[in-house]
Amino acid sequence: MNESAPAVEVVRLEFRDERTPYSGRFHDVYFSALDGISESRYVYLDGSGYLAALARENRRIEVGEIGFGVGLNFILTLDVFLKEAKPGQTLHYHAFERYPVHLDDLKRLYAAYPELAEASGMLLDHYPLLTPGVHSLRLAGGRVRLWLSLGDAKEQMSLSDFRVAHWYWDGFAPRQNPDAFDPGLFREVSRLSRPRAKGASFTSAGWVRRAIEASGFRIEKRPGFGKKRECIRAELDSEPPHQLQPLPPWFSNERVIPISPQSGPVGIIGAGLAGTAVARRLAESGYEVLILDPEGPGQRTSGNPLGLYNLQISKKPNPISRFAQAAIAEFLRELQELQVPHHTGILRTDLREAGPLMESAYPEDSYEITSRGIRLKVCGVVNPKELCRIRIDHPGIRLIRKRVTSVESTGNGFRIHVQEGPPIECAQVVTTLGAEYRLPDPQPPVIPHLDPIPMRPIRGQIILVPPMETSRGLQETLVEEGYASPVLPEISGVDAHLIGATYQAKTVLPDQEEIDRDLLIRESAKWPEFSGLNPSGSIQSRVGWRLSSPDKLPLIGPLCDPVLVAGLYGNAFRGGPVKTLPPIPVAPGEWTLTALGSRGITFSAIGSLLLADWMTGERLSIELDLIEHLHPARFFIRKLKRPGIS
Numbered sequence: 001m002n003e004s005a006p007a008v009e010v011v012r013l014e015f016r017d018e019r020t021p022y023s024g025r026f027h028d029v030y031f032s033a034l035d036g037i038s039e040s041r042y043v044y045l046d047g048s049g050y051l052a053a054l055a056r057e058n059r060r061i062e063v064g065e066i067g068f069g070v071g072l073n074f075i076l077t078l079d080v081f082l083k084e085a086k087p088g089q090t091l092h093y094h095a096f097e098r099y100p101v102h103l104d105d106l107k108r109l110y111a112a113y114p115e116l117a118e119a120s121g122m123l124l125d126h127y128p129l130l131t132p133g134v135h136s137l138r139l140a141g142g143r144v145r146l147w148l149s150l151g152d153a154k155e156q157m158s159l160s161d162f163r164v165a166h167w168y169w170d171g172f173a174p175r176q177n178p179d180a181f182d183p184g185l186f187r188e189v190s191r192l193s194r195p196r197a198k199g200a201s202f203t204s205a206g207w208v209r210r211a212i213e214a215s216g217f218r219i220e221k222r223p224g225f226g227k228k229r230e231c232i233r234a235e236l237d238s239e240p241p242h243q244l245q246p247l248p249p250w251f252s253n254e255r256v257i258p259i260s261p262q263s264g265p266v267g268i269i270g271a272g273l274a275g276t277a278v279a280r281r282l283a284e285s286g287y288e289v290l291i292l293d294p295e296g297p298g299q300r301t302s303g304n305p306l307g308l309y310n311l312q313i314s315k316k317p318n319p320i321s322r323f324a325q326a327a328i329a330e331f332l333r334e335l336q337e338l339q340v341p342h343h344t345g346i347l348r349t350d351l352r353e354a355g356p357l358m359e360s361a362y363p364e365d366s367y368e369i370t371s372r373g374i375r376l377k378v379c380g381v382v383n384p385k386e387l388c389r390i391r392i393d394h395p396g397i398r399l400i401r402k403r404v405t406s407v408e409s410t411g412n413g414f415r416i417h418v419q420e421g422p423p424i425e426c427a428q429v430v431t432t433l434g435a436e437y438r439l440p441d442p443q444p445p446v447i448p449h450l451d452p453i454p455m456r457p458i459r460g461q462i463i464l465v466p467p468m469e470t471s472r473g474l475q476e477t478l479v480e481e482g483y484a485s486p487v488l489p490e491i492s493g494v495d496a497h498l499i500g501a502t503y504q505a506k507t508v509l510p511d512q513e514e515i516d517r518d519l520l521i522r523e524s525a526k527w528p529e530f531s532g533l534n535p536s537g538s539i540q541s542r543v544g545w546r547l548s549s550p551d552k553l554p555l556i557g558p559l560c561d562p563v564l565v566a567g568l569y570g571n572a573f574r575g576g577p578v579k580t581l582p583p584i585p586v587a588p589g590e591w592t593l594t595a596l597g598s599r600g601i602t603f604s605a606i607g608s609l610l611l612a613d614w615m616t617g618e619r620l621s622i623e624l625d626l627i628e629h630l631h632p633a634r635f636f637i638r639k640l641k642r643p644g645i646s
């Protein structure tokens with residue numbers, strides 16, 4: 001993907017009147033000033049076959065849209081679905097938008113459409129932080145999913161894999177906006193289409209028709225709405241002709257057999273931030289979840305009284321910054337959905353200007369430049385332990401306070417052996433052991449396909465400091481290399497600042513706790529609030545172990561047997577044709593989410609979303625070029641490709 005141009009620009013609407021939004025950039029209305037609702041229904045909902053399918057079918061309905069705009073087509077589609085869908089029917093809506101509209105403007109617009117209040121309210125309540133990439137919204141108790149990809153539609157589609165049966169092609173007038181009707185874009189449309197998919201557009205311009213036809217659709221003109229002469233509907237003539245694969249075979253999903261809730265419980269090992277997040281996602285999708293941890297939720301590394309959810313600010317976009325961007329947006333959604341107590345406001349006292357990356361990655365109103373640094377208005381702190389507790393507070397989740405000693409495959413499921421008592425049977429198993437697993441003491445369990453993956457534990461310490469006169473009034477968390485929180489007893493349960501955190505990958509000394517305590521006190525003295533901190537005062541320490549992978553990104557996805565992987569791909573990486581290789585041999589039913597490093601709060605939110613969708617065969621809510629940076633088998637593949645071997 002192009003990593004230099006800003007991928008997304010948040011736009012403000014102009015209003016012709018309260019019900020008619022207008023784009024100053026494209027000099028065009030978003031929908032007909034005459035009767036937008038009737039026109040959209042006629043051209044798109046009817047033209048694409050959506051209405052007929054809703055009446056006829058009794059399964060998932062898949063809609064795709066180029067040009068999400070103010071979301072009117074989506075809201076109308078949702079509105080009809082809410083009123084007319086049969087029990088068991090679900091709606092999957094995949095939308096693309098290069099210039100997302102500011103939430104305040106959408107609120108103003110839909111205040112003028114009280115007849116759509118229920119459906120528009122759902123969108124407005126879940127409208128995401130407008131960062132580039134894929135956003136996944138669950139509405140109507142999960143019966144409706146909206147994937148909103150922000151960025152150029154062609155580029156975003158080329159990084160996606162899903163299927164659509166009903167397309168809405170709704171760019172502005174093609175002359176003003178040829179990008180939304182580009183032939184390359186329609187090649188992606190056909191790749192992502194179901195056989196005999198239907199599509200509709202308000203435009204019948206000759207070159208647009210030719211681009212659509214060239215991608216395999218047969219076009220039919222029909223009378224336009226109101227004063228417009230004609231519009232078009234189209235149907236894919238045959239099998240989708242362009243089978244471009246967005247992922248190489250060694251990261252493909254083809255060998256994954258999706259699980260259904262009927263296949264039996266899912267066992268999750270570890271109830272830290274990772275395990276509890278996965279448990280919640282699966283339980284919300286109707287799975288029975290058994291989560292095993294001898295200590296209960298959020299007791300080890302995930303047990304700090306406060307933790308930051310923060311933006312990653314890098315000089316240049318890279319896989320970590322892009323993943324972190326997706327992670328904060330997903331975590332903010334979770335924060336709202338689960339109503340997790342939190343305190344907003346982080347001040348980066350080491351930054352004076354936003355810089356190009358921040359400007360292209362985060363909406364302008366998510367931060368503000370002050371005389372003391374950059375205020376990150378959407379970031380803040382939560383209590384990670386409480387977050388873990390809230391996540392597993394769901395009737396579909398059962399906590400089993402037992403230590404796992406090993407996991408055994410039974411052919412059609414797993415037997416999880418525990419320290420005391422009979423083994424626990426489950427259909428699939430997710431390992432989220434965190435760093436403890438890599439520490440020699442206590443004895444780590446045996447998880448065969450996780451053991452060979454290179455990861456290392458990194459010690460970290462925080463201190464809890466009683467408030468002083470200078471610090472008590474602190475309102476936001478100060479961040480540079482380390483951080484210092486305000487006193488937030490209602491969230492943390494302690495009347496103290498939390499100052500953190502050390503990062504110790506090397507040998508741990510016998511008096512490490514004291515060394516780190518002094519280091520944190522010294523470092524925090526750069527902030528006037530803490531310059532008078534008394535080292536001999538009553539200061540408590542807490543130590544945890546982060547788990548880090550060599551490339552600092554988490555492991556998310558299916559586990560694989562490295563011997564099978566080497567046998568399958570070893571020769572090809574020494575010069576053979578790689579495109580025709582078979583998909584990676586995953587170990588059926590074995591999954592992981594781990595190595596969350598220093599960002600367990602936000603990484604567990606996006607990681608669990610990806611993992612649960614991966615397990616259940618749903619679309620992955622991330623740009624797919626990032627999968628090679630997240631797949632647990634990536635280290636095996638890199639080793640096979642290493643110069644000297646390949």
Ligand SMILES: Cc1cc2nc3c(=O)[nH]c(=O)nc-3n(C[C@H](O)[C@H](O)[C@H](O)COP(=O)(O)OP(=O)(O)OC[C@H]3O[C@@H](n4cnc5c(N)ncnc54)[C@H](O)[C@@H]3O)c2cc1C
Nearest residue numbers: 270272273274301302307308404434460544598599600601
């Ligand atoms: C000092 C410090 C400060 C941090 N600050 C932040 C921050 O501000 N923001 C942020 O996002 N992240 C922060 N992190 C990182 C974050 O805490 C971690 O990324 C996160 O806690 C990892 O969660 P986890 O679920 O992967 O692992 P863990 O929390 O370690 O959970 C693993 C669980 O597995 C269980 N387990 C182990 N062995 C077994 C077994 N045999 N059977 C069953 N269960 C077992 C353990 O009891 C444990 O509960 C910080 C980390 C440290 C150390």
Ligand SMILES: C[S@@+](CC[C@H](N)C(=O)[O-])C[C@H]1O[C@@H](n2cnc3c(N)ncnc32)[C@H](O)[C@@H]1O
Nearest residue numbers: 067068069070071072073097098099153171172
């Ligand atoms: C007519 S409006 C869509 C109205 C929308 N369907 C609705 O119901 O509100 C066209 C939209 O296409 C978007 N757009 C234009 N070029 C694009 C591109 N290359 N990729 C994605 N979206 C694009 C515009 O920003 C605009 O929001």
